[in-house]
Amino acid sequence: MFSKEKIIVAYTIEKCKACEMERKRNFKQGDYLFAETSKCDSCEGVMQIEKIFGESIEK
Amino acid sequence: MVDFTNIDLDQLFGFSDDSNPLLMLVWILPIIIFIFYGQRIQLQVTSGEIKKAIKKLDAYRIEARTELIDHVKKNMNPSEDPTKKIDRFLDYFTIMPVDMDPAGIVGKVRHTVRAREDYSRNHVKSISPETDELELTKVITLLEIATSLHMIFKIVNHMYLTAKKQNNYPLILPLQMILPFIMEEAEAITKAIPSFRMGQPVGDGIGPMVVGKMMLDTKKEIISFQTVFAEKEFEERKLFLLKAEGPGSTVGRPGDAVEIIVAKNKPDIIIMVDAALKMEGEDSAITAQGFGAAIGGIGTERFQIEEIATKNNIPIFAIVIKQSIKDAITLMSKDISNQAENVRSQIYEMIRDNTKPGQSILLIGVGNTIGVPQ
Numbered sequence: 001m002f003s004k005e006k007i008i009v010a011y012t013i014e015k016c017k018a019c020e021m022e023r024k025r026n027f028k029q030g031d032y033l034f035a036e037t038s039k040c041d042s043c044e045g046v047m048q049i050e051k052i053f054g055e056s057i058e059k
Numbered sequence: 060m061v062d063f064t065n066i067d068l069d070q071l072f073g074f075s076d077d078s079n080p081l082l083m084l085v086w087i088l089p090i091i092i093f094i095f096y097g098q099r100i101q102l103q104v105t106s107g108e109i110k111k112a113i114k115k116l117d118a119y120r121i122e123a124r125t126e127l128i129d130h131v132k133k134n135m136n137p138s139e140d141p142t143k144k145i146d147r148f149l150d151y152f153t154i155m156p157v158d159m160d161p162a163g164i165v166g167k168v169r170h171t172v173r174a175r176e177d178y179s180r181n182h183v184k185s186i187s188p189e190t191d192e193l194e195l196t197k198v199i200t201l202l203e204i205a206t207s208l209h210m211i212f213k214i215v216n217h218m219y220l221t222a223k224k225q226n227n228y229p230l231i232l233p234l235q236m237i238l239p240f241i242m243e244e245a246e247a248i249t250k251a252i253p254s255f256r257m258g259q260p261v262g263d264g265i266g267p268m269v270v271g272k273m274m275l276d277t278k279k280e281i282i283s284f285q286t287v288f289a290e291k292e293f294e295e296r297k298l299f300l301l302k303a304e305g306p307g308s309t310v311g312r313p314g315d316a317v318e319i320i321v322a323k324n325k326p327d328i329i330i331m332v333d334a335a336l337k338m339e340g341e342d343s344a345i346t347a348q349g350f351g352a353a354i355g356g357i358g359t360e361r362f363q364i365e366e367i368a369t370k371n372n373i374p375i376f377a378i379v380i381k382q383s384i385k386d387a388i389t390l391m392s393k394d395i396s397n398q399a400e401n402v403r404s405q406i407y408e409m410i411r412d413n414t415k416p417g418q419s420i421l422l423i424g425v426g427n428t429i430g431v432p433q
Contacts, residue, residue: 008389008390010257010259010390027257027259029257029258030258031258031259031430032258032260032305032306032430032431032432033260033268033271033272033305033306033430033431033432034271034272034275034431034432034433035432051396051397051399052259052260052390052391052396052430053260053390053391053392053393053395053396054259054389054390054391054392054393055392055393
């Protein structure tokens with residue numbers, strides 16, 4: 001009957017430039033697209049920010 | 060004692076008798092009241108709704124001002140309290156050129172708007188001259204948000220108070236009709252504040268996001284104010300890539316950039332990628348292709364690009380990613396960001412379909428480039 005309050009959570013998708021493995025995490029201040037962030041857990045390649053977006057979740 | 064259990068309603072109101080004066084009064088009195096005071100009653104009812112909306116608008120503008128001052132204090136480390144300077148700027152206005160003789164008005168509008176932009180930049184920089192360019196663009200955008208909400212509140216409040224003062228119902232009607240649209244826009248502008256504070260990409264940034272990725276690993280140069288240019292090869296064709304300089308909050312000056320590029324190397328086609336407002340009933344994040352300069356804003360950039368393209372007989376193709384006003388200025392939605400790859404493949408297909416090897420293409424990613432470098 002009553003609609004639940006929706007909040008938008010920002011996520012960052014990192015993708016390995018070598019093996020293309022993707023990792024989703026919460027957005028951190030200072031993240032911006034195409035920035036190289038860390039090393040890939042599986043192949044030692046470089047992780048790059050592929051997407052930053054918001055998803056709504058019900059509270 | 061009166062026996063209330065035994066009242067005959069038919070007898071009291073004379074339902075069975077048409078000449079009962081009490082019944083006549085019950086019917087005639089409201090008609091007389093509505094004839095003489097109808098408009099005032101409607102004014103009172105409408106006023107209640109508008110008052111609630113004005114209260115919301117007031118809350119939005121206070122929130123925007125507070126967020127701006129807070130952001131400036133935290134991120135610019137000003138030597139003195141910036142509140143006074145910011146408050147002074149909130150009331151600044153722009154007088155658009157006279158349009159009685161419209162010849163040459165675009166140049167005048169461009170001059171006025173750019174003078175205001177330059178003034179805003181210098182004004183914000185004077186709060187703390189050491190501030191870096193990225194932070195400066197964020198603060199300028201937050202200032203524009205606060206100024207817009209301040210102006211919306213003032214105009215709506217003025218229209219409401221004027222109608223109330225004159226006791227004039229027809230005067231309040233136009234306001235009542237446009238208020239839902241104004242409220243939708245004001246709410247979207249307010250919700251845009253956190254994204255610009257945090258430097259997150261917004262829905263409008265999908266064009267720069269697509270072109271920005273294509274610019275990675277290329278040699279880039281600043282071609283016009285806050286606008287980046289790069290060259291790339293694609294299937295024996297030359298690609299000229301253009302977008303606003305990210306990751307700051309700016310749309311750049313693509314009009315000036317197109318003028319320079321076309322003067323140097325005339326491209327065979329221009330492709331513009333931009334966010335576009337969706338129609339009611341349309342899904343968000345759907346893409347569409349068309350012709351003509353896909354660029355919003357006040358119209359001066361579009362005019363400049365159209366004029367150059369017409370003079371040089373260059374066709375303009377457009378790819379748009381549809382979204383609501385709220386989607387366009389708040390944190391990019393998952394659906395919109397998921398379209399980036401699809402748009403990129405549409406661009407390549409468009410290039411193959413409309414050019415031959417050896418030709419050149421100018422590709423422009425139009426939109427605010429906050430959080431989107433190159």
